[in-house]
Amino acid sequence: MAKKEVSYYPGCSSQTGASSSNMMRATQTMCDELDIQLNEIPDWNCCGASIGYGGGGELPRLTLSARNIALSEQHNPGQEIIATCAACWLSTREAKERLHEDANMFRDANTALNEINLKLNNQTPVRHMVEVLVEDIGFEAIKAKVKKPLEGLKIASYVGCQTNRPFGIAEESFENPVYLDHIIESVGADSIPTYEKKVQCCGGALAFSEPEKSQEMIHGIIEAAYDHGADLIATPCPLCQANVEIYQDQINARFGSKFNMPVVYYSQLMSVAFGRNSKDSALDGQIIRAKSLEDIAGK
Amino acid sequence: MSDLNTAMTERYRNSFLMEVEANVEEGEWVKMCMQCGVCAGSCPLGNAWEHTPQKLFMMIRAGKREAVLSSDAMWMCTSCYNCIARCPRGLPITHIMHGLAHYAKRLGLVPKNQPTQQFSQIFWDNLMKKGRVNELKLGLSMYFKDGFGQGIKNAMANKQLGQNMMKAKRMNAMEFFGGHGIKDTSGLQKMIKKAQEIEDAKYQGNS
Numbered sequence: 192m193a194k195k196e197v198s199y200y201p202g203c204s205s206q207t208g209a210s211s212s213n214m215m216r217a218t219q220t221m222c223d224e225l226d227i228q229l230n231e232i233p234d235w236n237c238c239g240a241s242i243g244y245g246g247g248g249e250l251p252r253l254t255l256s257a258r259n260i261a262l263s264e265q266h267n268p269g270q271e272i273i274a275t276c277a278a279c280w281l282s283t284r285e286a287k288e289r290l291h292e293d294a295n296m297f298r299d300a301n302t303a304l305n306e307i308n309l310k311l312n313n314q315t316p317v318r319h320m321v322e323v324l325v326e327d328i329g330f331e332a333i334k335a336k337v338k339k340p341l342e343g344l345k346i347a348s349y350v351g352c353q354t355n356r357p358f359g360i361a362e363e364s365f366e367n368p369v370y371l372d373h374i375i376e377s378v379g380a381d382s383i384p385t386y387e388k389k390v391q392c393c394g395g396a397l398a399f400s401e402p403e404k405s406q407e408m409i410h411g412i413i414e415a416a417y418d419h420g421a422d423l424i425a426t427p428c429p430l431c432q433a434n435v436e437i438y439q440d441q442i443n444a445r446f447g448s449k450f451n452m453p454v455v456y457y458s459q460l461m462s463v464a465f466g467r468n469s470k471d472s473a474l475d476g477q478i479i480r481a482k483s484l485e486d487i488a489g490k
Numbered sequence: 491m492s493d494l495n496t497a498m499t500e501r502y503r504n505s506f507l508m509e510v511e512a513n514v515e516e517g518e519w520v521k522m523c524m525q526c527g528v529c530a531g532s533c534p535l536g537n538a539w540e541h542t543p544q545k546l547f548m549m550i551r552a553g554k555r556e557a558v559l560s561s562d563a564m565w566m567c568t569s570c571y572n573c574i575a576r577c578p579r580g581l582p583i584t585h586i587m588h589g590l591a592h593y594a595k596r597l598g599l600v601p602k603n604q605p606t607q608q609f610s611q612i613f614w615d616n617l618m619k620k621g622r623v624n625e626l627k628l629g630l631s632m633y634f635k636d637g638f639g640q641g642i643k644n645a646m647a648n649k650q651l652g653q654n655m656m657k658a659k660r661m662n663a664m665e666f667f668g669g670h671g672i673k674d675t676s677g678l679q680k681m682i683k684k685a686q687e688i689e690d691a692k693y694q695g696n697s
Contacts (some may be wrong), residue, residue: 203617203622203623203670204623204625206622206670207670208659208660208661208662208664208665209625209660209661209662209670210625210655210660211660212659212660213658213659213660234672234673235672236617236621236622236672236678237617237621237622237623239614239617240613240623241569241588242569242609242613243610243611243613243614243617244588244589244591244592244609244610245565245591245595245606245607245609245610245613245614246591246594246610246611246613246615246618247614247682248515248591248592248596248686248689249515249592249689250685250686250688250689251682251685251686251689253685254581254681254682254685255682256679265552266504269663288593299685299688300685302684302688303681303682303685303688304634304681306677306680306681306683306684307674307677307678307680307681309681336668345659350570350641352568352569352570352572353569353570353571356570356571356574356575357571357574357575357584358571359552365575365576389636391534392534392568392570392572394508394534394568395568395570396568396569396606396609396610396613397535397566397568397606399609399632400605400606400608400609400632401538401566401606404535404538404561404566405568406554408534433660437654437655438651440650440651475658475659476659476660477658478654478655478657478658478660484616
């Protein structure tokens with residue numbers, strides 16, 4: 192496989208010591224194995240996420256992402272922007288499209304960028320890492336890299352919202368996307384095709400501001416995985432991962448459940464299956480340990 | 491009542507729909523709603539709020555200005571994009587909800603102590619300080635938003651969670667003293683200030 196270079200936008204939660212730093216580590220391991228070189232966008236800023244709308248108006252929010260795209264065009268010319276965080280991908284791609292469709296907004300964003308001598312050409316594709324895996328690498332090539340198949344593991348594919356809507360992955364349905372099931376099968380585990388909560392919202396940012404309402408939804412996401420006999424839940428989204436994993440104690444207290452369900456990233460599944468150890472696969476970043484994956488990684 | 495709210499009320503006296511079209515992000519789509527109710531049935535927090543998007547769109551057309559702008563419904567949007575994915579007429583409903591919420595905030599009409607409205611502002615202020623979100627300070631600001639006593643109570647209730655996150659190295663106490671940020675903070679702030687001025691001028695032109 193020829194080396195692929197991309198302009199990488201990791202996002203705030205992927206930084207060292209932040210809530211999805213484990214995703215960052217597993218992403219790096221996965222990309223090493225797949226010969227993908229991640230060239231970080233120099234001095235990238237926060238995308239504003241979805242929740243930024245209350246404080247920031249339309250133009251300030253679009254300008255945040257415009258700065259990242261402009262920096263990428265300047266420092267990593269000719270490389271596609273690749274994000275691993277659902278919100279980063281959504282905000283950046285949305286900004287790119289909105290500034291493409293609206294000439295006035297494009298002009299205004301560039302006026303703001305001009306304050307710091309940056310210029311947006313807006314010619315750079317903005318893609319999610321999953322698109323690279325599905326469209327550029329392919330399931331067969333992933334399968335070919337597997338050294339330790341995750342045999343016997345039953346994994347619920349929890350795609351969530353923003354990796355799926357509104358843009359989604361090409362040729363996938365919003366209501367029942369199957370790419371994550373295919374990744375799970377490619378690394379030798381069993382997917383759960385009828386996992387009905389795969390695109391259920393976890394509450395997103397409202398897990399902080401409306402915990403009762405969000406935890407009711409998260410309860411449903413975990414309960415359905417248990418009902419299907421899942422050993423693990425896998426997801427592409429950092430906020431989904433955190434929301435579904437870290438509140439299980441509180442959910443147990445609230446609902447009288449006894450949940451202890453590991454929630455991992457697709458990149459962790461792939462890292463383990465590609466033969467890398469627990470640390471490289473960031474399994475030490477779990478709050479609910481993924482013992483079954485640790486066992487395979489330690490073999 | 492804020493000055494901007496007074497000015498907007500006078501200017502659009504007879505048509506709240508026109509006010510929304512001119513001032514709310516993606517507001518020009520509101521009249522395309524055909525009242526099918528798919529958005530209402532698709533919202534994950536549909537059981538928690540009083541006004542579904544479908545209802546809000548009809549209320550806008552009926553001129554229910556205050557009821558719309560002071561509703562807490564928009565603030566319960568989780569940004570799941572279900573409504574956008576399913577709307578048969580392609581209305582960018584999620585963005586209209588965000589736009590209505592932001593416009594209500596600008597006019598000073600948001601319901602008091604609406605937790606997501608508060609979180610949204612805290613999030614924005616947090617990222618503006620250093621160009622990147624400081625998760626530790628974000629969490630603490632949220633715990634302490636209703637005062638010191640309540641903050642300690644919240645922090646105690648979530649003590650185990652914080653300890654778990656630190657043990658997994660997914661939270662770092664040192665972030666309290668500075669923490670992650672971009673290099674060109676002042677440039678970013680200057681850029682956003684300019685963007686804000688352009689947007690403000692647009693509102694003023696409309697008022």
